[in-house]
Amino acid sequence: MSLPDPDLTQxxxxxxxxRVLQGALKAATATFIERRREAITSVSDWEALxxxxxxxxxxxxxxxxxxxxxxxxxVQAHGGTVHWARTGDDVSRYIIELARARGxxxxxxxxxxxxxxxxxxxxxxxxxxxxxxxDLGEYIIQLAQEKPSHIIVPAIHKTRAQISDLFEEKLxxxxxxxxxxxxxxxxxxxxxxxLSAGMGITGxxxxxxxxxxxVLVENEGNIRLSTQVPKIQVAVVGIxxxxxxxxxxxxxxxxxxxxxxxxxxxxxxxxLNGPRQAAPExxxxxxLVLMDNGRTRILxxxxxxxxxxxxxxxxxxxxCPVYQKIGGQAYGWxxxxxxxxxxxxxxQSLKQSGDLPFASSLCGACRTACPVDINxxxxxxxxxxxxxxxxxxxxxxxxxxRTFAFTARRPWLFTLAGRMMRVFARLLTREGKIKxxxxxxxxxxxxxxxxxxxxxxxxxxxxxxxxxx
Amino acid sequence: xxxxxxxxxxxDQLFPDVGEAMVATLRRLGLEVSFNDAxxxxxxxxxxxxxxxxxxxxAEHFVRVFESDLADFIVVPSxxxxxxxxxxxxxxxxxxxxxxxxxxLTRVRSRLREFSEFIVNDLGVENVGARFPARVTYHDxxxxxxxxxxxxxxxxLIRAVRDVDFVEMESPDTCCGxxxxxxxxxxxxxxxxxxxxxxxxxxxxxxxxVANDSSCLMQIAGGLSRAGSAVKxxxxxxxxxxx
Amino acid sequence: xxEALRNLDQNSVLDDVRRALGRSAGVTPVPPxxxxxxxxxxxxxxxxxxxxxxxxxxxxxxxxxxxxSDKLQCVDKIVEICSEDKGHEIALxxxxxxxxxxxxxxxxxxxxxxxxxxxxxxxxxVARLANCGVGVTAADYAIAETGTIVLxxxxxxxxxxxxxxxxxxxxxxxxxIMDSLDGVIGKLSRERINRANATRSVTLITGPSRTSDVxxxxxxxxxxxxxxxxxxxxxxSDKL
Numbered sequence: 017m018s019l020p021d022p023d024l025t026q027x028x029x030x031x032x033x034x035r036v037l038q039g040a041l042k043a044a045t046a047t048f049i050e051r052r053r054e055a056i057t058s059v060s061d062w063e064a065l066x067x068x069x070x071x072x073x074x075x076x077x078x079x080x081x082x083x084x085x086x087x088x089x090x091v092q093a094h095g096g097t098v099h100w101a102r103t104g105d106d107v108s109r110y111i112i113e114l115a116r117a118r119g120x121x122x123x124x125x126x127x128x129x130x131x132x133x134x135x136x137x138x139x140x141x142x143x144x145x146x147x148x149x150x151d152l153g154e155y156i157i158q159l160a161q162e163k164p165s166h167i168i169v170p171a172i173h174k175t176r177a178q179i180s181d182l183f184e185e186k187l188x189x190x191x192x193x194x195x196x197x198x199x200x201x202x203x204x205x206x207x208x209x210x211l212s213a214g215m216g217i218t219g220x221x222x223x224x225x226x227x228x229x230x231v232l233v234e235n236e237g238n239i240r241l242s243t244q245v246p247k248i249q250v251a252v253v254g255i256x257x258x259x260x261x262x263x264x265x266x267x268x269x270x271x272x273x274x275x276x277x278x279x280x281x282x283x284x285x286x287x288l289n290g291p292r293q294a295a296p297e298x299x300x301x302x303x304l305v306l307m308d309n310g311r312t313r314i315l316x317x318x319x320x321x322x323x324x325x326x327x328x329x330x331x332x333x334x335x336c337p338v339y340q341k342i343g344g345q346a347y348g349w350x351x352x353x354x355x356x357x358x359x360x361x362x363x364q365s366l367k368q369s370g371d372l373p374f375a376s377s378l379c380g381a382c383r384t385a386c387p388v389d390i391n392x393x394x395x396x397x398x399x400x401x402x403x404x405x406x407x408x409x410x411x412x413x414x415x416x417x418r419t420f421a422f423t424a425r426r427p428w429l430f431t432l433a434g435r436m437m438r439v440f441a442r443l444l445t446r447e448g449k450i451k452x453x454x455x456x457x458x459x460x461x462x463x464x465x466x467x468x469x470x471x472x473x474x475x476x477x478x479x480x481x482x483x484x485x
Numbered sequence: 486x487x488x489x490x491x492x493x494x495x496x497d498q499l500f501p502d503v504g505e506a507m508v509a510t511l512r513r514l515g516l517e518v519s520f521n522d523a524x525x526x527x528x529x530x531x532x533x534x535x536x537x538x539x540x541x542x543x544a545e546h547f548v549r550v551f552e553s554d555l556a557d558f559i560v561v562p563s564x565x566x567x568x569x570x571x572x573x574x575x576x577x578x579x580x581x582x583x584x585x586x587x588x589x590l591t592r593v594r595s596r597l598r599e600f601s602e603f604i605v606n607d608l609g610v611e612n613v614g615a616r617f618p619a620r621v622t623y624h625d626x627x628x629x630x631x632x633x634x635x636x637x638x639x640x641x642l643i644r645a646v647r648d649v650d651f652v653e654m655e656s657p658d659t660c661c662g663x664x665x666x667x668x669x670x671x672x673x674x675x676x677x678x679x680x681x682x683x684x685x686x687x688x689x690x691x692x693x694x695v696a697n698d699s700s701c702l703m704q705i706a707g708g709l710s711r712a713g714s715a716v717k718x719x720x721x722x723x724x725x726x727x728x
Numbered sequence: 729x730x731e732a733l734r735n736l737d738q739n740s741v742l743d744d745v746r747r748a749l750g751r752s753a754g755v756t757p758v759p760p761x762x763x764x765x766x767x768x769x770x771x772x773x774x775x776x777x778x779x780x781x782x783x784x785x786x787x788x789x790x791x792x793x794x795x796x797s798d799k800l801q802c803v804d805k806i807v808e809i810c811s812e813d814k815g816h817e818i819a820l821x822x823x824x825x826x827x828x829x830x831x832x833x834x835x836x837x838x839x840x841x842x843x844x845x846x847x848x849x850x851x852x853x854v855a856r857l858a859n860c861g862v863g864v865t866a867a868d869y870a871i872a873e874t875g876t877i878v879l880x881x882x883x884x885x886x887x888x889x890x891x892x893x894x895x896x897x898x899x900x901x902x903x904x905i906m907d908s909l910d911g912v913i914g915k916l917s918r919e920r921i922n923r924a925n926a927t928r929s930v931t932l933i934t935g936p937s938r939t940s941d942v943x944x945x946x947x948x949x950x951x952x953x954x955x956x957x958x959x960x961x962x963x964x965s966d967k968l
Binding site for chain 1: 740741742744745746747748749751756757758759760762763765766785789850854855858871873874875876884887888891892909910913914916917928929930931932933934935936937938939940941942943944945947949950951952953
């Protein structure tokens with residue numbers, strides 16, 4: 017399992033210095049925000065829809081054992097095979113064994129965050145099973161051997177020219193210049209892969225317990241091809257993707273496209289009910305791999321449990337002032353933006369990505385954009401508290417907080433500390449401003465901004481002195 | 486009617502003129518103003534950085550100070566500090582043995598008001614008799630907007646100022662990049678976000694940026710100053726005190 | 729615990745879920761009370777309005793919508809669309825309407841070569857469909873709100889016919905257009921219980937395939953069809 021670069025600050029710095037990335041992020045997030053805003057106007061009561069979605073998720077997650085059982089029963093009744101996977105390795109092992117048993121040499125994959133989370137492609141390649149990403153954005157980053165920078169448009173950090181270069185170099189079929197040419201080249205190349213692959217692997221947007229149905233939304237048609245052409249189909253599904261009934265799906269199908277891409281509906285929504293033919297001799301197989309990989313840990317924490325309501329739309333990314341500046345790769349793992357900052361420390365560990373919840377200004381725009389009304393700011397605050405409880409963080413910071421709390425309970429000491437602070441500030445003041453300071457955290461401020469010099473006496477001193485009674 | 490001030494540590498120590506302007510405006514509206522100098526800090530900086538025990542200690546002090554205050558309302562010149570008490574103190578007193586604290590908190594919290602919300606909602610006033618002939622815009626502080634739902638009241642108050650030319654900048658509700666300790670722990674990102682805000686301020690062609698939160702104003706003013714800009718910042722209280 | 733679950737070789741994950749929810753491992757949970765139904769305001773039922781709205785929405789997402797008033801016009805329209813590319817075979821799904829229309833012979837008479845999936849094995853079928861120029865299927869429902877058509881047939885290969893060729897023609901009865909997704913989901917949900925093969929897939933199709941993965945520039949025609957034609961046949965109150 018690869019670990020992200022240790023320092024978020026370094027990764028952010030690289031992102032902030034990257035002019036191409038900055039331009040791409042600005043354009044992409046602004047476009048998505050506008051498209052979403054427009055798409056919402058076609059729903060008469062968006063807020064009611066959001067609250068209903070949250071209600072469904074809350075109900076399902078709180079009864080997850082029941083609904084998982086129903087889902088499994090139905091899938092098996094339809095002739096599908098269910099495999100429970102506790103870890104990412106369990107998932108990979110199962111799929112590799114299946115591929116080997118069936119003589120599968122290549123696999124077509126649709127965009128699935130769950131499979132990227134567990135680095136399935138890496139495991140498949142090591143086992144001599146060739147995985148081919150078929151979503152155009154995923155195909156591009158697979159060729160470039162990079163990580164995705166956005167949940168919905170994984171290659172948004174690349175310019176058209178960069179993609180043309182990439183295709184020319186890797187595919188060796190000439191240089192596609194226009195977007196239409198790039199798309200046509202990918203279509204032709206991947207069409208052959210669809211027709212020759214022995215297995216199709218997808219994730220799932222939703223899994224309906226009542227009917228044992230996997231629901232997948234897309235625009236390109238690669239999911240339809242991945243699930244209709246190869247005879248063996250595998251769906252890797254996080255256990256939190258379950259929803260109770262068919263009729264509960266409607267709410268989510270109205271929220272997801274509008275929130276994710278600003279569309280009223282994606283080009284294709286597929287409902288898969290098991291193998292295309294149930295008879296074993298037909299050669300059609302459907303495997304549902306239900307993956308935990310840390311989700312039960314989140315489930316066990318009542319305060320953090322709503323992290324599992326996420327439907328992976330990406331809306332929180334687009335409105336996040338931090339994401340807008342640093343992009344997805346700087347988050348160091350698979351899940352970027354506010355939801356990434358919430359689930360990465362939980363699916364990985366506080367040690368690995370415990371800095372992510374702190375890299376936020378807590379502006380709350382994410383919560384407003386979330387179609388399931390997940391209280392992301394509260395979750396970030398809860399994770400920050402957990403991080404400090406576990407003892408992480410600089411000793412100097414902890415000492416400073418303790419001192420501040422000590423002082424703040426003693427008004428006379430608070431007043432005295434204030435007076436000392438202004439004396440010190442006066443030493444740093446030039447022309448009414450503090451432009452530089454010798455040490456952190458003041459120097460971290462003055463590196464980029466000026467600070468107003470405290471003028472005269474504090475408010476409390478003025479009040480006392482001038483007897484404002 | 487008597488109002489008591491929760492002046493906030495930031496205004497108290499770094500922006501005392503804001504406090505004085507607030508007092509002047511409230512007095513002009515005929516209110517009796519008091520200040521309990523046992524107050525210190527709401528504890529937001531500790532809470533937001535994950536130090537809940539320390540935040541709790543400061544919250545307890547806050548409740549003790551203000552529960553004995555007999556004023557009709559406690560008025561605060563900061564959206565984030567008001568949000569801390571109104572929305573987050575409950576989390577600090579969430580334990581099964583905290584029943585008494587929660588009751589005491591409720592009595593204090595019910596009288597707490599952010600400055601602009603107090604004037605417009607409780608006093609029913611929009612025109613406080615101020616005059617300021619200048620081109621100004623308004624920045625929606627995040628906690629004020631999203632935690633307290635306040636965005637209309639400050640705008641009404643600004644528009645009622647005589648001779649003021651009020652202009653909305655592009656996306657006034659986007660973050661300035663302060664975020665408490667975020668501004669120093671992730672200073673480069675904080676500054677990058679700030680630069681976007683400064684660009685929008687610049688395109689709006691205003692002379693002043695008005696906001697209800699001194700933390701945002703500190704961030705924005707710091708950036709404007711470093712850039713050598715002629716644009717100035719002003720707390721809403723300071724604008725309303727102009728004659 | 730049900731037979732199916734007992735046979736699972738690994739249900740430690742399920743035990744983990746139970747424990748996380750504060751329940752004892754291995755205990756079957758009590759079925760929770762289902763959520764109250766979520767009633768959305770019922771929309772239009774006027775057929776003319778539904779048709780107009782469907783046409784507008786589908787056109788916005790780059791589908792081409794054609795209204796025809798009888799079988800003859802329907803066949804003419806299909807011939808007209810197929811004429812844009814005479815070099816390849818035309819695949820017809822086994823929808824009953826095509827037999828009614830005499831579509832295969834009508835197309836043959838115009839010099840087109842057609843085929844229906846029939847009993848061909850999967851691999852051969854896929855390869856053949858990949859070389860077709862047009863795939864023609866029926867659509868079972870449509871959704872006015874989003875310009876969506878719904879393919880829900882029991883035919884084993886209709887979905888492949890609608891997917892592999894670069895052009896997809898879908899024939900829809902005018903009376904099958906519903907106001908919103910809720911109505912369709914309701915219908916699909918009820919039908920599923922009664923249908924012969926509950927495992928048959930359902931697909932919602934809204935316009936031709938597309939992507940914005942390169943600089944957020946829209947590109948029509950990726951892996952699925954590049955063109956979608958919806959032919960609305962008036963005067964039919966039943967499914968085609």
